[in-house]
Amino acid sequence: MASMLGPGSSTANIYVPEEWSEAANSIAYDSVTSPPPFSFICGAKNSGKTTFSRHLLNILLQSRYGKVAYLDTDVGQPEFTVPGFVSLTVVDKITPEEYCMFDKSENAGRIELPLIVNTPGWVKGIGYEILVDMLRYICPTHVVKINISAESKNLPGGAFWLDGDCDGMVNIIEIKSAQQDNFNRSVLVQKDASLLRDLRIMAYFRQCFPSDKPITTIKELAHALASHPPYEVPISIIKIRHLHCE
Structure with missing residues (x-):
């Protein structure tokens, strides 16, 4: 049944078809308990990837998982960091106001957690190639593809990132973007990406x-940052490690 998320969720007042x-429940409840599901959310821009990722995060936390890892690769409009950064965040619970983060002092590396990978809407050209590489390296158990009305x-x-036939180890779920609610109102608002980035950076x-410092515009913020002493890191403690080489 379609639902309107209640006030106990960070996605309150968002219509969920x-x-x-059904897609979120199939991932949270129908998957095997070990290892936890690795869910890869992809689709064109403004199709609802972040909204679905939030909903899936809620469902996973409400089911048998106490913590969920959230890998945000949408550097233009990230959930947890300033724009321009890829982030991996372990979420403990969700309140109406904010996400509650997992205590970083604990050793999360030894805990098997479900993973949600939110991706940008860049699905053509180089963006498509990056998406294919991500799918091959992450090897998700579930791939959720959100389709919009513009087929092109x-x-x-199918499993477009694989060279051959899908070996059955990945569950591909295709859903439509939430274009209208029961009252025929549009629920996918066209976002001003530039404005959102400015607001998040600020x-x-x-x-x-x-x-109490009066900073209300980007210009005032720039002046304040220019006069703020920078954080210094000795070059001797910086280590570079190559994670991906052709």
Whole structure:
């Protein structure tokens, strides 16, 4: 049944179609308990990837998992960091106001957690090639492809990232974007990506200054940052490790 997420969720007042609920439940409840599901969410821009990822995060936390890892590769509009960064965050629970993070002092490396991978809407050209590489390296157990009405902007059908036939180890779930609710109202708002990035950058760096310091514009923030002493790191403690080489 389609639902409107309640006030106990960070995605409150967002309409969730029945198809989305079934997809999230199939990942959370129908998957084997070991290893936990690795879910890869992909699709064109403004198709609802972040909204579905949030919903799936809620469902996983409400089921048998106490913690969920969230890998955000949408560097333009990330959930947890300033724009421009890839982040891996372990989420403990969700409140109406904010995400509650897992205590980083604990050794999360020894705990098997379900993983949600949220991706950008860049699905053509180089963006498509990056997406294929990510799928091959991450090897998800579930791939959720969100399709929009413009067929030419959707990803190819099936396991498009594999050279041969799918070996059955990955569950491919195709759902439609949540275009309308029961009242025929559009629920996929066209976002001003540039404005959202500016707001998130401002909110992130605003934390460097006292709350009573008057900073209301990007220009004022730039002046404040220019006069703020930078954080210095000795070059001797920096280590570079190559993680991916052709």
